[in-house]
Amino acid sequence: MDIQKNSSLKNYNTFGVHVACSTLVNLNSTEEAQAFVNIGLDKNKAHLVIGEGSNLLFTKYFDGTIIRMQNKGIELIDQNNKYVWIKASAGEKWDDFVKWSVENKYAGAENLSLIPGTVGAAPIQNIGAYGVELASIFNALEAIEIDSGKLHRFYLKELRFGYRDSVFKQKLKDKYIITAVILKLNKFPFFKIDYGNIAAELEKMTFENLNIGVIRQAVIQIRTSKLPDPKEMGNAGSFFKNPIVSKEKYENLKQLYPNLVAYPLENELFKLAAGWLIENAGLKGYSKGKVGVHKNQALIIVNLGEASGKEILEFSQDIQQKITEKYGLLLEREVYLI
Numbered sequence: 001m002d003i004q005k006n007s008s009l010k011n012y013n014t015f016g017v018h019v020a021c022s023t024l025v026n027l028n029s030t031e032e033a034q035a036f037v038n039i040g041l042d043k044n045k046a047h048l049v050i051g052e053g054s055n056l057l058f059t060k061y062f063d064g065t066i067i068r069m070q071n072k073g074i075e076l077i078d079q080n081n082k083y084v085w086i087k088a089s090a091g092e093k094w095d096d097f098v099k100w101s102v103e104n105k106y107a108g109a110e111n112l113s114l115i116p117g118t119v120g121a122a123p124i125q126n127i128g129a130y131g132v133e134l135a136s137i138f139n140a141l142e143a144i145e146i147d148s149g150k151l152h153r154f155y156l157k158e159l160r161f162g163y164r165d166s167v168f169k170q171k172l173k174d175k176y177i178i179t180a181v182i183l184k185l186n187k188f189p190f191f192k193i194d195y196g197n198i199a200a201e202l203e204k205m206t207f208e209n210l211n212i213g214v215i216r217q218a219v220i221q222i223r224t225s226k227l228p229d230p231k232e233m234g235n236a237g238s239f240f241k242n243p244i245v246s247k248e249k250y251e252n253l254k255q256l257y258p259n260l261v262a263y264p265l266e267n268e269l270f271k272l273a274a275g276w277l278i279e280n281a282g283l284k285g286y287s288k289g290k291v292g293v294h295k296n297q298a299l300i301i302v303n304l305g306e307a308s309g310k311e312i313l314e315f316s317q318d319i320q321q322k323i324t325e326k327y328g329l330l331l332e333r334e335v336y337l338i
């Protein structure tokens with residue numbers, strides 16, 4: 001266990017915002033985490049569990065305890081003739097887990113290659129990319145209840161996964177420290193290449209037989225060519241969620257904007273591409289002071305210099321207002337505001 005007072009969080013948020021907290025704690029095992037919440041944590045003050053800070057926006061000094069799970073380990077805990085159950089510690093990097101699963105020829109996670117962050121954070125917003133969501137390979141997770149210090153196991157149904165959503169963003173928000181995630185992967189590969197540019201990227205590549213390693217490579221190539229690297233330009237990936245609207249709203253917008261990009265969902269609902277809405281409003285590359293909309297990815301807000309969290313927040317509110325004025329709908333934040 002490592003406890004630091006008045007610690008900077010600049011290296012723990014991918015926006016690169018200069019902000020500090022009163023206490024920062026690194027925990028290396030489930031036992032350490034239990035001991036800390038039982039006797040070390042000041043429960044009268046605020047607390048927040050973070051991973052790599054790739055989905056966070058700090059807007060002010062955090063007067064409380066920031067907890068980082070640093071436990072490591074990936075192990076096969078069960079298998080049958082079709083599936084394997086893999087337990088990955090919360091402190092592992094998500095992409096190290098994906099790399100491990102691909103190297104071991106266990107399928108299901110490859111489309112989620114190169115998503116920044118930790119294993120422990122992956123269930124919080126049900127990470128997703130290229131037509132796959134964590135929910136499709138999730139089996140269970142283990143987490144310590146901060147109030148009682150007790151270790152619980154939560155199974156798929158209890159997570160109430162939705163689009164960038166889970167029970168840990170709703171009823172159980174900030175109440176648990178996730179210590180491990182159990183994923184159910186396939187021994188027999190199946191390929192999901194009908195989403196985004198995967199098929200087009202595969203066309204450009206040379207390989208003998210399609211396999212999950214090739215798909216991972218294609219996803220990595222697409223992501224590195226498209227997305228800004230937070231080490232070079234602070235960002236937290238998609239800043240907003242894709243709005244979900246009624247059929248009536250979709251049809252009204254489609255009439256006004258025939259090129260509108262949208263995906264039909266169940267129950268006559270439609271998911272609109274937020275990036276398209278922003279770009280079509282002329283805001284791609286738009287900037288104000290030290291904050292901007294990325295020049296190639298309209299859904300990503302970037303820190304162009306030493307912007308503060310407050311400046312980034314205000315800029316995002318400006319975008320929200322412009323989108324509401326143009327389309328009559330609200331862009332909800334995907335990034336967690338602190």
Ligand SMILES: Cc1cc2nc3c(=O)[nH]c(=O)nc-3n(C[C@H](O)[C@H](O)[C@H](O)COP(=O)(O)OP(=O)(O)OC[C@H]3O[C@@H](n4cnc5c(N)ncnc54)[C@H](O)[C@@H]3O)c2cc1C
Pocket residue numbers: 014048049050051052053054055056069090115116117118119120121122124125126127128129176177178179227228229230235236237238336
């Ligand atoms: C360039 C870039 C690209 C991205 N692309 C994608 C993408 O394709 N798809 C996608 O879904 N996301 C994407 N993201 C967002 C981000 O990578 C994910 O949300 C990721 O899961 C966040 O992991 P983290 O460890 O950084 O969590 P943090 O940002 O530190 O925390 C996120 C949330 O999880 C909670 N949390 C973290 N760890 C724990 C724990 N152990 N126990 C309990 N709660 C915890 C925090 O309290 C917070 O609410 C992208 C981000 C960037 C910067």
